Amino acid sequence: MQTKLKVDKAVKAILLVSASFSILIVISIFVFIFRSSLPAFKEFGIQGLLGELTWRPANGMYGILAMVVGSVMVTLMALVLGVPLAIAAAIFLAEIAPRGVQAVVRPAVQLLAGIPSVVYGLFGMVVLVPLVRRIPVTGNSGYGLLSAAIVLAVMILPTITSISEDAIRAVPRSYKEASLALGATHLQTIFQVLLPAAKSGIGAALILGIGRALGETMAMIMVIGNSVILPAPLDNNPLTVFLSQARTLTGNIAVEINYASGLHASALFATGVVLFVLIMLVNVSARAIIHRGNPSAG
Amino acid sequence: MNAIKLETHSYSLYYGKFRALEDISIEIPEKQVTAIIGPSGCGKSTFLRTFNRMNDLIPGVRTEGQALLDGEDIFSMDVVALRQRVGMVFQKPNPFPKSIYDNVAYGPRVNGIREKNVLDEIVETSLRGAALWNEVKDNLGKSGLALSGGQQQRLCIARALAVKPSVILMDEPAASLDPIATQRIEELIRQLVEHYTIVIVTHNMQQAGRVSDYTAFFFTDESRTGRLVEFNLTRKIFTNPQDKRTEDYITGRFG
Numbered sequence: 363m364q365t366k367l368k369v370d371k372a373v374k375a376i377l378l379v380s381a382s383f384s385i386l387i388v389i390s391i392f393v394f395i396f397r398s399s400l401p402a403f404k405e406f407g408i409q410g411l412l413g414e415l416t417w418r419p420a421n422g423m424y425g426i427l428a429m430v431v432g433s434v435m436v437t438l439m440a441l442v443l444g445v446p447l448a449i450a451a452a453i454f455l456a457e458i459a460p461r462g463v464q465a466v467v468r469p470a471v472q473l474l475a476g477i478p479s480v481v482y483g484l485f486g487m488v489v490l491v492p493l494v495r496r497i498p499v500t501g502n503s504g505y506g507l508l509s510a511a512i513v514l515a516v517m518i519l520p521t522i523t524s525i526s527e528d529a530i531r532a533v534p535r536s537y538k539e540a541s542l543a544l545g546a547t548h549l550q551t552i553f554q555v556l557l558p559a560a561k562s563g564i565g566a567a568l569i570l571g572i573g574r575a576l577g578e579t580m581a582m583i584m585v586i587g588n589s590v591i592l593p594a595p596l597d598n599n600p601l602t603v604f605l606s607q608a609r610t611l612t613g614n615i616a617v618e619i620n621y622a623s624g625l626h627a628s629a630l631f632a633t634g635v636v637l638f639v640l641i642m643l644v645n646v647s648a649r650a651i652i653h654r655g656n657p658s659a660g
Numbered sequence: 661m662n663a664i665k666l667e668t669h670s671y672s673l674y675y676g677k678f679r680a681l682e683d684i685s686i687e688i689p690e691k692q693v694t695a696i697i698g699p700s701g702c703g704k705s706t707f708l709r710t711f712n713r714m715n716d717l718i719p720g721v722r723t724e725g726q727a728l729l730d731g732e733d734i735f736s737m738d739v740v741a742l743r744q745r746v747g748m749v750f751q752k753p754n755p756f757p758k759s760i761y762d763n764v765a766y767g768p769r770v771n772g773i774r775e776k777n778v779l780d781e782i783v784e785t786s787l788r789g790a791a792l793w794n795e796v797k798d799n800l801g802k803s804g805l806a807l808s809g810g811q812q813q814r815l816c817i818a819r820a821l822a823v824k825p826s827v828i829l830m831d832e833p834a835a836s837l838d839p840i841a842t843q844r845i846e847e848l849i850r851q852l853v854e855h856y857t858i859v860i861v862t863h864n865m866q867q868a869g870r871v872s873d874y875t876a877f878f879f880t881d882e883s884r885t886g887r888l889v890e891f892n893l894t895r896k897i898f899t900n901p902q903d904k905r906t907e908d909y910i911t912g913r914f915g
Contacts, residue, residue, distance in 0.1 A: 536754035540816070543712060544767040544823055545744035554770065559757055 392638065399631035401624075411632050417590040417614070419622070424629040426636060428592045432608030433640070435593055436510045436586065437575040439604065444515030444571070445522060449564065452526035457552055468527075475520035483584030486513040491585060499605055501596040505587035508604045513581050518571040525570065529563020530556055565652040572644050576637065579612035588613055611637045664731075665690040665827060665857040666711055671725035673706060673715065680706050683725070684888045686876060693849060693858045695868035695894065698878035699909070703886025704861045707878065708829050711859065712746040713739050729827070744771065747820030751832040753812035755804030755819070760787075760796050763804045763815055767823035782822050790818035791848050810841025817848065828852065830860040834867065846871050865910055869898055877906045 402411065406424060414425025451471060455464055486509055495504030533556050541551040557564070587607030596602040609617075615630050622630055666688040673681040681703045688694045696704045706715060711729065715721045716739065727734040734742060744767075755763050764783045773779060783800070787793040792814040796802070804815050813833060820828055830849070834842040849858060849871045862868050868875055875897040879889045890897060890906045901907040 534754070536750060536752060537756055539714065539717070539750065540754045540756065540819075541766070541770075542717070543714060543743055543748040543750075544770065544819065545740050546766075546770040547740055550770045554766070555756055 395631050395634045395638065399628055399635045402628035402632040405625060406629075411629065412636065415592055419618070419626045419629070422625070424625070424632075426611070426614065426629075426633050428590050429609050429611045429614050429633065430636060430640070431592055432507075432586070433576055433610040433612070433637070436507055436514060436582065436608065436610060437572060439507060439511035440514035440518060440575050441568075441572065443511055444518050445568065447515070448519045448522035448567075448571070449526055451519070451523045452530060452564075453552055453557075455523070456527045456530035457548070457556065471520050471523050473520075474516065475524075479517065479578060479581045480584070482513050482517055483581035486510070486581060486585035494605070497605065499596050499599075499602050502602070502605045503587065503607070505585060506605050506607045507586065507593055510582055510586035510608075510610075511604075513585055514575050514578060517578060517581065518574050521574055522567045522571040525567035526560070526564045529560040529567065532563065533559040562652045565648060569645055569648045572648070573641055576641055576644070577612060579610070579616050582610045583613045583616060586610060586613065588617060590614075611640075662689040662691055664688070665729070666859065667726075667728045668710070669726040669728075671710070671727055672723065673703075673710070674722045674724075675718070676720045679883075679885045681886045684886075685725075686888060686891055688857065688859060689874065690857050691853060691855070692873040693853050693860060693871050694874040694876060695872035696859065696861045696876045696878060697863075697865060697868050697909075698886070698889075699880065700863070701884060701886075702878040702880040704878050705831050707886065708831055708859060708861050709748075710734070711827065711829055712743050712748050714748065744823050745825050746827040746829060747823055747825035748829045749813070749816050749820055749831070749833045751835050753809055753816050753836070755807070755812050755815050757803065757805055759801045760804050760807070760815060761800040764818050764822045767819060771823065786818040786822040787815075789821045789852070790814045791844065791851070792818055808841070810837050810844060813837060813841070813845060814848065817845075817852075821852075825856070827857045827859070830858065832861055832863060835863065842867070869894060877901075877903075877909065879905050879909070 402424060406414075411424060411426055412430070413427060414423065415428050416423045416425045417428065451467075455468055455471075459467060490509045490512055491504035493504075494506070494509045495502060537555050537559055538551055541555045542548070546554070586609065588609045589607040590609050591607065593603055593606040593608045596605055611633050614633050619627065619630050664687045667686060669685050671681065671684045672679060684707065696708060698704050709715045710723070710727050711734065713734065715723075723735070729737070729742070729745065756766065758766070761783055764786050765779045768779060768782050773782070784793060784797075787796065792811060795811060796807070796815075804812065807815060817828075817833075834845045837845065846867065849860065852858060853873075860868075860871065872894045874891065875894040876891040877889045877897065878886050880886050890901060890903045892902070897906060898910060901910065
């Protein structure tokens, strides 16, 4: 009896340590990044970093606003392109596709998640960029927000599709039966009962997709052009803003950290802190929205 | 006897190769409560779901024989139109995770009714019809899931009424409710039968005796194929059953 109790306690302790480990890592990463970024924050202040557009380390200018805009814009564009497709695919897999089709489509979608991001970047450079370059606008190099957003949209597709599909499948069968029994068509049932009932799961899928998009680095470096400029239209047509080059927060760190030192390195860590905070904000606000919209159904 | 509302002739149903129902012929009268009783697994629910074609949802289901609503072939009807005429209440209350109002307005809305005042009117009439109006009239925006089990089931009845069906199928509607909530549902069934044809599947023979005008006794053997043994006025089934198996079942010798 005594030994049994001891084993019990030991196992519980081991489990507790394992669980604490990941929290510890998150905290230590945050502390490390934050400490390393302190010199830059002391020197320029939050205003000097976040409020300034010019990033010119050689001249001691470390404004990261353009990169914040670049990251946010390419993420939003990827969501606009990718989310409808991902949710449509989820609906198709969960409700419409016969078993045989599911058995082909689902692994294909999941395979997308396993492709390394450098391969997406390569695909973007070799296939997408030349295609985008054909759009006849002066100054359009093909590298830029549009190419990057298309690559990113494909990259977030598998995450959003799989999690949304699970969420739709998790809706109690009784809701579907009730709706059909009331004379609703299958499509009405999907859009008016199943999707609303699955919205917290779909919301979680979107959060993960946004996180993935904001954090994506390699593929973005390869197709977005990396110029530190505030994205702006290339000519009179405001839509050409999407052909503008940009740089993401992640790209900024990856491109420059190898040769940076001193304040420059610290400013790159500050870029990391901003990225960290941005992702936290997305998480918190998205959760708040989901919970507010879903008082009883959790 | 009233006019015939629902009928089947030599009706059989298969799940793939397995025959779940065999050769069932029955004529269910209009504006009466017909109870379907019998042991578990005798196909009562499957038979009930014939009349609004909910069995269509199960892959591999095949039927033989005829099933008619008002003399029209159920299987050649548009299924959406059929389900507007034949409502259903399920064993477990299953309100949508929406407000009480939106639950009741769901059916009319999917059928294209958009005008606020028309919907308001339907919601009130339906909730009154399901004896729930007085309890919820000040809280129509509250989630249907926040109601008690018995109230949820009456909400589901109101939701079915809102589509203005002429038949209501009930699949053990009180199976998950406490005795008081059950009594309210049974009273409600007796009120509803003035306007609707009701077919109710129940495991509870006292309930069948209390609420129904007619009773159909289904039975099965080792083959697990359900058959109709006897169909008659409820009081005849309970006092003077013609078949030995019916008698054994209602006297509680098995089942």
